Amino acid sequence: MSSSPEAGLPPLQSPSSNSGLLEVFRRRYLLRLLVRSTVDARYQGTFLGWFWSYLQPFVRFLLFYFIFQVMIGRGGVPGSPRYVENFAIHLFAGMVLVHFFTETFNGGTRSLVSNRSLIVKLSMPRELFPVAHMLVALWHTGPMVVILTIATLILGWSPDPVGLAAGLLGFLLIGVLGLALALIFSVANVFFRDFGKVVQTLTQFVTFSVPMIYPYTFVEQRFGAAADYYLLNPVAVAVLLIQRCFWTGSTSDPAETAATHLPPNLFPLGGIMLAVSLVLLVLAQIWFTKLERRVPERL
Amino acid sequence: MSRYIEVENATKSFTMQYHRSIKQQLVARMRGQKTHDRFNAVEDVSFTVDSGESVGVMGLNGSGKSTLLKLISGVMRPESGTVLTRGRVAGLIATGAGFQPQLNGRENLWLNAAILGMSEAETRRKFDEIVAFADIGKFLDTPVIYYSSGMKARLGFAVAINVDADVFIADEALAVGDRPFKRKCKARMREIRQNGTTIFFVSHAPSAVRQLCDRVLVLEKGRLGFDGPVDEGIHYLHYDDAEDGDDDEGLGDD
Secondary structure (H helix, E strand, O other): OOOHHHOOOOOEEOOOOOOHHHHHHHOHHHHHHHHHHHHHHHOOOOOOHHHHHHHHHHHHHHHHHHHHHHHOOOOOOOOOOOOOOOHHHHHHHHHHHHHHHHHHHHHHHHHHHHOHHHHOOOOOOOOHHHHHHHHHHHHHHHHHHHHHHHHHHHOOOOOOHHHHHHHHHHHHHHHHHHHHHHHHHHHHHHHOOHHHHHHHHHHHHHOOOOOOOOOHHHHHHHHHHHHHHHOOOHHHHHHHHHHHHHHHHHOOOHHHHHHHHOOOOHHHHHHHHHHHHHHHHHHHHHHHHHHHOOHHHHO | OOEEEEEEEEEEEEEEEOOOOHHHHHHHHHOOOOOEEEEEEEEEEEEEEEOOOEEEEEEOOOOOHHHHHHHHHOOOOOOEEEEEEEOOEEEEOOOOOOOOOOOEHHHHHHHHHHHOOOOHHHHHHHHHHHHHHHOOHHHHHOEHHHOOHHHHHHHHHHHHHOOOOOEEEEEOOOOOOOHHHHHHHHHHHHHHHHOOOEEEEEOOOHHHHHHHOOEEEEEEOOEEEEEEOHHHHHHHOOOOOOOOOOOOOOOOOO
16 A cells, blocks of 8 residues: 555554553543533532532531540540540541542442443543542542641641641552552452442441541550551551641640651651552553453443 | 555454353353353454445344444454554444433533543534534533433434544434434435545445445354445345335435
């Protein structure tokens, strides 16, 4: 074939996209619309509209606060060895990240199955759906962060750069980790829907396996050296990071609180966990690419 | 002539799972029954389509037409052989897929256009044209959940048919809307063809294929049984035996 009539034409190539998360980035306009329409659709037809996105976490916060602080007395009284200052903040700061994680993991895992109608008919990077779920989950943490910020400011929080860095690292860690897990499980869920159930079960543990309804100090007191194993859980590390951001700063002596209630090597630990999560993300992408080609026929 | 579709010895096989749960699988295995089976939905198919050609794909149910279309649109990849296309492959597939029922027509129009591969600028440029084509009036600002099925189809169709494609593909579903809308679709399809767009059209309706295509591929159990002029292809399939006009699905008689 002569090449002259083809000058200026797009190349002859495979019609199926194959560059994974990079392709998602290339189609970020579509990603943006998918995220926005999911967010918009959630409160359509409600009278209170977006107000719900503030109301729901706030009510959840009150519920937890009432049960753990008021009823069980988890926060303790000043002076007692089990006293946790501003326990409500401690609780809610943890909830922000736990919510982000479980939404990403749960929703992302279901995302391929729930977008079946698109996936079996149109060629698009399928990583798009877990990524969109992660971003929607991140969007929904927005109101929680606003509530948290207002509450801590009222209690006299003055943001410090180290704390903010810790908070950002916590969010980044959860985002990368959640996305990696969502990629792995979303494609597995196509082949066996059991994986969706597995994830639902796993995420139930998350609430209790992070220092949120109890401070990290309790783990140390109870388990001693074994507390190091507790810190192998990246979600727990992320929650400690966000505690460093909001909670310690809201207490009367932030430095003292951080020294007492947080592990000393929090930042290196967070960095390692982030690196591990990034490696996991690469592995997840490889796994996803491998299984993805049989997704349309198995959905 | 430049090639727009190049399919070479493409084979796509599917695994049929007879049993899904572990209990069923164990029982079947103990009884010595097969737990799964593989079959080739598309088997060793080769052909090329040049620019401006309009190809109809015909065949009985289960002959592999839809699978072939999915190979060309890039939804599936062949197990062996190659499928290559040039430029944007789009058209009347999955019209209205991805509609968010809670959102209104306008929002869904933007979303659907993006899903079909249109950029923001392209959508803005075509917005009025699409709205005019859909012709759903003030329902544009009503949530899609309240649309009649016809209206929903029109909106999905209007977006899909206005995507600029280098290879325009269509799968049956030309039978939407009322007669005036069908006529409009037909005119638009003709326009696309006259613009020199390569068309790849899957259909059961001989009249539609006659009107739109200048070449026919007939699939038989996944293999390419015929490749040639339209009338001969229809004859090959014996679809011309009793053409009593009941095939007004699609772009047919009008």
